[in-house]
Amino acid sequence: MRVGVLALQGAVSEHIRSLENAGVEGVAVKHSEELSELDGLIIPGGESTTIGKLMRKYNFIEAIRDFSGQGKPVFGTCAGLIVMAKEIEGGEDAHLGLMDIKVSRNAFGRQRESFETDLTVKGLDNPLRAVFIRAPLITAVGDGVEVLSKYEDEIVTARQGHLLVSSFHPELTDDYSLHAYFVEMIKQAKQP
Numbered sequence: 001m002r003v004g005v006l007a008l009q010g011a012v013s014e015h016i017r018s019l020e021n022a023g024v025e026g027v028a029v030k031h032s033e034e035l036s037e038l039d040g041l042i043i044p045g046g047e048s049t050t051i052g053k054l055m056r057k058y059n060f061i062e063a064i065r066d067f068s069g070q071g072k073p074v075f076g077t078c079a080g081l082i083v084m085a086k087e088i089e090g091g092e093d094a095h096l097g098l099m100d101i102k103v104s105r106n107a108f109g110r111q112r113e114s115f116e117t118d119l120t121v122k123g124l125d126n127p128l129r130a131v132f133i134r135a136p137l138i139t140a141v142g143d144g145v146e147v148l149s150k151y152e153d154e155i156v157t158a159r160q161g162h163l164l165v166s167s168f169h170p171e172l173t174d175d176y177s178l179h180a181y182f183v184e185m186i187k188q189a190k191q192p
């Protein structure tokens with residue numbers, strides 16, 4: 001199994017390390033043609049406007065929509081969550097528009113630009129150490145979306161079939177259980 005990490009901007013090597021800890025090969029993806037050799041894709045955190053621009057410039061928009069359309073799992077973390085959303089609050093255009101969620105960028109405000117907490121996540125055995133950095137929040141979800149965790153009543157992890165998103169950075173700690181969860185989603189998707 002090979003899992004790509006979109007390497008246009010953001011925390012790429014950390015995701016590759018977490019994937020390797022979860023027992024699979026992680027590869028940095030710089031060209032859209034590389035997607036055809038992958039079983040799953042992670043879109044990392046960074047800055048969503050920049051990632052969106054680079055995705056357009058390097059032909060990733062249609063390529064990732066196609067990849068997802070084949071039922072291949074996609075996991076967006078932080079800015080990656082924002083680019084996967086169908087709707088971004090504040091009138092900004094959606095980027096990939098893959099997942100039936102509405103997001104608010106930088107939702108925690110300046111006082112709490114970054115913080116860490118232990119989160120209970122549905123499907124994980126133990127609380128997950130979560131690092132939030134200028135994090136977005138999911139403010140509405142469609143019918144097919146399952147909420148996996150909340151922080152202070154706000155949705156911070158969700159899944160829609162083969163799509164997974166988190167507002168926080170699961171790759172910045174030694175806890176790779178959410179990556180292992182994503183690897184399980186890929187195994188399920190590969191089953192005939």
Ligand SMILES: NC(=O)CC[C@H](N)C(=O)O
Pocket residue numbers: 044045046047048049077078079080082105106133134135136
């Ligand atoms: N850590 C992150 O990925 C931050 C996301 C950033 N606030 C954005 O809007 O794109």
